Amino acid sequence: MLDRTYPAQVCSVARALEVVGERWSLLIVRDAFLGLSRFSDFQRSLGIARNVLAQRLEHLVAEEVLEKRDGGYFLTRKGRELAPALHQLMKWGDRHYAPAEGPPRLTPHRGCGGRVEGDLVCDRCGAHVRPGEIELVPGPGLAAAAAS
Amino acid sequence: MLDRTYPAQVCSVARALEVVGERWSLLIVRDAFLGLSRFSDFQRSLGIARNVLAQRLEHLVAEEVLEKRDGGYFLTRKGRELAPALHQLMKWGDRHYAPAEGPPRLTPHRGCGGRVEGDLVCDRCGAHVRPGEIELVPGPGLAAAAAS
Numbered sequence: 001m002l003d004r005t006y007p008a009q010v011c012s013v014a015r016a017l018e019v020v021g022e023r024w025s026l027l028i029v030r031d032a033f034l035g036l037s038r039f040s041d042f043q044r045s046l047g048i049a050r051n052v053l054a055q056r057l058e059h060l061v062a063e064e065v066l067e068k069r070d071g072g073y074f075l076t077r078k079g080r081e082l083a084p085a086l087h088q089l090m091k092w093g094d095r096h097y098a099p100a101e102g103p104p105r106l107t108p109h110r111g112c113g114g115r116v117e118g119d120l121v122c123d124r125c126g127a128h129v130r131p132g133e134i135e136l137v138p139g140p141g142l143a144a145a146a147a148s
Numbered sequence: 149m150l151d152r153t154y155p156a157q158v159c160s161v162a163r164a165l166e167v168v169g170e171r172w173s174l175l176i177v178r179d180a181f182l183g184l185s186r187f188s189d190f191q192r193s194l195g196i197a198r199n200v201l202a203q204r205l206e207h208l209v210a211e212e213v214l215e216k217r218d219g220g221y222f223l224t225r226k227g228r229e230l231a232p233a234l235h236q237l238m239k240w241g242d243r244h245y246a247p248a249e250g251p252p253r254l255t256p257h258r259g260c261g262g263r264v265e266g267d268l269v270c271d272r273c274g275a276h277v278r279p280g281e282i283e284l285v286p287g288p289g290l291a292a293a294a295a296s
Contacts, residue, residue: 010252010293012241013178013234014171019245023162023169030161078244084266085236086161092233093160096226097167104158118232119278120268128276130267145158 019063020082024048024056026089029065029075029082033136037072083131091118102140110135167211168230172196172204174237177213177223177230181284185220231279239266250288258283 020026024046031045043053057073060066065079087107094103107116110133114124122129168174172194179193191201205221208214213227235255242251255264258281262272270277 010247010290011178012238012246012252014175014241015245016237016241017171017174021171021174023165026165026169027162030159081240081243085233085240088233088236089164090160092229093162093164095229097163098160099158104160119276121276128267128269142158 016085019065020060024052025060026086028053028056028060028073029079030086032066032073032075032079033083033086037074039073042073080131083134087131087134088118099141099144101144104139104141104145106137106139107134108137109133164233167213168208172200173208174234176201176204176208176221177227178234180214180221180223180227181231181234185222187221190221228279231282235279235282236266247289247292249292252287252289252293254285254287255282256285257281 020029027046028042031042036042036045039053039057042057043050046053057066060079061068061073063078064076065082066073067076068074090105090107098104108114109116109122109124109127109129112122112125112127114122116122116129116134120129121127168177175194176190179190184190184193187201187205190205191198194201205214208227209216209221211226212224213230214221215224216222238253238255246252256262257264257270257272257275257277260270260273260275262270264270264277264282268277269275
């Protein structure tokens with residue numbers, strides 16, 4: 001637990017990171033955005049120990065980021081609201097760590113197909129794009145990895 | 149280390165999280181945005197063990213998120229490019245975990261003073277705001293904590 005007595009910890013970044021602030025939790029949320037819902041699918045995707053995965057899922061359910069139903073884990077509205085943070089983190093990763101072939105995933109403007117980068121502006125139609133209007137599709141970096 | 153053989157790990161979110169994907173690293177970056185640069189200041193702010201802090205700082209320097217000079221740690225350009233991800237994470241935290249008094253920090257449009265939320269649109273002048281045009285100032289939640 002963070003030291004709450006120091007004003008620097010009265011901070012929404014710190015509070016947010018208490019919920020999703022370690023790699024596994026954010027990767028679970030990412031996988032949920034990619035359509036995964038079952039324990040075994042998260043486990044195969046992330047390759048982490050079952051007890052660690054169970055803890056992280058339980059914590060995300062307790063914080064109402066995920067909800068458990070029909071034998072799977074699904075993003076709540078609060079969980080879906082993490083899309084902009086993941087989008088920005090992905091664009092930062094693309095900029096500095098993308099494979100030579102290009103980004104693993106692209107984020108076209110839904111119905112338009114233009115590129116949407118960190119500024120949330122579509123480079124084709126010029127619209128200011130909202131989170132629900134961004135698609136997530138396989139990019140050149142993913143195809144290259146699958147072929148290798 | 150993540151299992152790179154599974155395509156889900158060919159992902160810029162995963163790569164980004166390898167660098168800044170645990171709470172301390174992102175909080176160090178946040179503190180650097182707030183103007184902290186000295187080891188002792190990070191240590192006081194975060195209240196973590198010195199050896200853990202030293203490891204995290206060293207890793208952030210190796211990844212060129214921070215640079216060491218004049219006895220302090222400063223954000224590089226690559227580090228400053230994390231501002232949009234931290235902004236979105238902060239807004240998510242504000243929405244779900246802000247103190248009753250309000251957000252600990254506000255993000256006014258520089259030179260205008262309008263509110264800039266996750267959509268990056270200024271609610272006063274309507275401009276589409278870029279990262280460098282966002283200020284970070286104390287909000288009502290921080291004042292309340294300091295007074296208590």
